[in-house]
Amino acid sequence: MLSSKFIHAFTRQIYHTNLITSATFNVIKKHNSTHTKNDLVLVDVNDKTGFSIVTLNRPPVNSLNLELLSAFSSVLDDLHKNNSRGMILTSSSSTVFSAGLDINELYKPDMDRVRKFWTSLQDCWIKLYGSSFPTAAAINGHAPAGGCLFAMCCEYRVMLPKYTIGLNETQLGIVAPTWFMATMKNTIPLRQAELALTLGKMFKTDDALKLGLIDEIAENKEDAIHKCEIFLKKYQKIPQTARALTKQSYRKNDIMELENNREADLQLFFLAISDPRVQSSLGKYVAFLKLKSRMKPILEAVKFLKGIFKSKKKKN
Numbered sequence: 001m002l003s004s005k006f007i008h009a010f011t012r013q014i015y016h017t018n019l020i021t022s023a024t025f026n027v028i029k030k031h032n033s034t035h036t037k038n039d040l041v042l043v044d045v046n047d048k049t050g051f052s053i054v055t056l057n058r059p060p061v062n063s064l065n066l067e068l069l070s071a072f073s074s075v076l077d078d079l080h081k082n083n084s085r086g087m088i089l090t091s092s093s094s095t096v097f098s099a100g101l102d103i104n105e106l107y108k109p110d111m112d113r114v115r116k117f118w119t120s121l122q123d124c125w126i127k128l129y130g131s132s133f134p135t136a137a138a139i140n141g142h143a144p145a146g147g148c149l150f151a152m153c154c155e156y157r158v159m160l161p162k163y164t165i166g167l168n169e170t171q172l173g174i175v176a177p178t179w180f181m182a183t184m185k186n187t188i189p190l191r192q193a194e195l196a197l198t199l200g201k202m203f204k205t206d207d208a209l210k211l212g213l214i215d216e217i218a219e220n221k222e223d224a225i226h227k228c229e230i231f232l233k234k235y236q237k238i239p240q241t242a243r244a245l246t247k248q249s250y251r252k253n254d255i256m257e258l259e260n261n262r263e264a265d266l267q268l269f270f271l272a273i274s275d276p277r278v279q280s281s282l283g284k285y286v287a288f289l290k291l292k293s294r295m296k297p298i299l300e301a302v303k304f305l306k307g308i309f310k311s312k313k314k315k316n
């Protein structure tokens with residue numbers, strides 16, 4: 001058995017960043033309750049299992065803006081403080097897990113706000129990727145870019161059919177930060193990660209499973225959450241400290257790399273989004289998304305009419 005003295009020393013040595021603030025893992029005082037962080041992030045603690053279902057709740061597409069990231073960061077702190085037994089990350093949308101970073105934060109940004117925004121994103125990544133509690137993602141919709149990042153930070157991913165997931169940054173004319181890339185390298189084979197990143201490829205659920213970007217496919221959200229619970233339950237018989245330190249040792253180089261270079265990463269981000277070519281790409285993308293959204297009723301009407309024509313043809 002490891003003595004608690006050794007664990008404290010080991011923890012201090014590799015986690016001077018305070019990823020683990022205490023090596024004492026008390027059982028969480030469970031209560032059947034739902035907490036909210038400005039309604040942007042909902043937390044539902046399961047009384048029986050001690051697992052928390054954390055739901056991103058920023059309609060219509062859970063795009064990650066400063067407020068959502070701040071709320072999520074604070075939820076991750078709470079789970080850590082309460083020695084959570086496990087977290088399942090999901091979305092309140094029926095079609096989108098998260099659309100990634102809110103493009104409006106990046107396009108023609110207010111510099112003071114965007115500094116807080118990027119710092120919050122760094123915080124969330126460090127806390128989620130390095131969390132002492134086990135994590136799983138119930139991906140109940142599309143998960144591009146930052147959505148894929150948060151899903152990959154979790155240790156297990158269950159996704160619903162016919163959605164897409166991936167780091168699509170190059171398609172938008174932007175470069176995924178090195179810690180986004182590191183998270184993908186930790187998830188799928190190196191060669192596949194390089195191809196996926198350079199192509200900015202979005203994978204359909206079936207292809208994501210073949211690649212190992214997700215671990216299972218579920219029929220619906222309830223099934224996805226159930227499958228995540230089965231995964232988290234596997235850790236119930238594993239001593240918590242050993243599990244947490246193993247996970248954090250595995251991920252520590254990636255985390256240290258960002259921890260030691262947070263300001264440089266921020267400056268690189270400023271440099272990138274100040275580039276007129278990047279701003280021009282983002283401007284076109286914002287316009288494209290808005291146009292696509294407005295065209296939706298027309299496209300749906302065309303689809304509907306096509307369906308009618310097809311069924312009439314069949315009858316004839």
Ligand SMILES: CCCCCCCCCCCC/C=C/CC(=O)SCCNC(=O)CCNC(=O)[C@H](O)C(C)(C)COP(=O)(O)OP(=O)(O)OC[C@H]1O[C@@H](n2cnc3c(N)ncnc32)[C@H](O)[C@@H]1OP(=O)(O)O
Nearest residue numbers: 063099100101102103142144145146177269272289290293
């Ligand atoms: C060597 C190392 C160098 C390192 C350099 C570092 C430099 C750093 C550079 C900066 C890096 C920045 C990293 C960014 C990562 C990101 O996360 S960028 C975000 C990428 N996200 C996307 O591309 C997704 C875009 N959205 C979609 O594809 C679709 O919306 C959807 C598939 C998610 C959902 O489709 P649907 O359900 O049909 O909804 P829509 O009608 O498309 O959208 C509804 C509504 O939402 C708005 N919207 C969608 N996505 C976003 C978004 N990401 N941000 C803001 N708003 C979004 C869309 O415009 C609609 O709004 P309106 O109805 O028009 O108001």
